[in-house]
Amino acid sequence: MEKKYQFERLDVLAFAKAQGVIEQSMTLAEMPRLALEAAAGTEASHIEVDWRAAGVMRSDAATGDVPWLLCEAQVELPMQCQRCLQPVDVAVETSQWFRFVATEEEADKEDEEALEDVMSLEEPLNVLRLVEDDLLMALPSVVMHEDCQPPVVLQARTPDFTLTRSGRPNPFAKLAELAVTPLAKGGEKAD
Numbered sequence: 001m002e003k004k005y006q007f008e009r010l011d012v013l014a015f016a017k018a019q020g021v022i023e024q025s026m027t028l029a030e031m032p033r034l035a036l037e038a039a040a041g042t043e044a045s046h047i048e049v050d051w052r053a054a055g056v057m058r059s060d061a062a063t064g065d066v067p068w069l070l071c072e073a074q075v076e077l078p079m080q081c082q083r084c085l086q087p088v089d090v091a092v093e094t095s096q097w098f099r100f101v102a103t104e105e106e107a108d109k110e111d112e113e114a115l116e117d118v119m120s121l122e123e124p125l126n127v128l129r130l131v132e133d134d135l136l137m138a139l140p141s142v143v144m145h146e147d148c149q150p151p152v153v154l155q156a157r158t159p160d161f162t163l164t165r166s167g168r169p170n171p172f173a174k175l176a177e178l179a180v181t182p183l184a185k186g187g188e189k190a191d
Contacts, residue, residue, distance in 0.1 A: 007053070009124035012100050016055035016067035022127065023052045028075065031132045037139060039080045039087045049075040051131045067100045067121070073131045077139075084148035094134040 005015060005022050014020075028035045028047035035044040051073035057065045074093040081088045097116045101107050104120040111118040119125070 007127040010053075010127050012055065012069060012119075012125050013067050013121055016057050016069065016100075019054075019056055021052065021054045023050075025050045028077070031128070031135070034075070034077070034132050034135050037077065037079065037136070039078045042078045042087075047075065047077070049073065049135070053127050053131070069098045069100065069125075069127075071096050071098065071127065071131050071134055073135050075135060079139075079143045081145050081148060082142055083144045086145075086148070088143060088145050090140065090143055092135055092138050094131075094138040096134050098130075 005020055007022050007024070025048055027045050028038065028042075028049055029044040031049060034049070035042075038044065038047070051071070053072075054070045056068050056070075058068050060066045072093075072095045074091070077090050077092050078087045079090050080086070099114065099116050099118050100121050101110060101118055102121055104122055107118045107120040
């Protein structure tokens with residue numbers, strides 16, 4: 001019989017001892033912080049986010065058996081290309097191990113030196129929030145198509161932007177003239 005776990009308030013120690021596994025497929029709308037990163041106009045209820053959490057106990061020479069949690073997730077997220085400003089689908093994937101210790105103080109201390117993320121067992125864990133955090137951290141810092149179609153125009157010319165050629169006097173021409181011929185004491189040009 002498969003056990004159902006409450007992933008918003010998971011008892012990590014019991015989950016790891018039971019070698020529990022949670023596999024979910026949900027919509028992007030159920031991850032509102034991640035949905036904010038999607039391109040404007042994206043229908044969040046039509047995008048699937050697949051994730052999995054697996055708990056295990058591992059032996060540690062110093063402390064004995066220690067609970068660990070593996071979180072994996074993937075989503076094809078429509079984002080805005082920073083070059084052409086058009087939508088681009090970005091494959092976002094994450095696979096992260098978390099080690100758990102008894103207290104928050106111990107987690108803070110060990111997290112500084114550990115290669116893996118260290119978390120506390122003091123409170124039940126919201127696995128969905130943890131998965132969303134991991135996906136947010138896995139987002140690329142700059143989103144671009146490999147090759148924008150149509151190609152991006154890297155310069156702009158506006159046909160009606162010819163103020164200096166339009167016959168109106170250039171306001172800086174007078175300043176240039178003053179720089180060449182200094183004024184006399186009375187404000188008149190010196191000869």
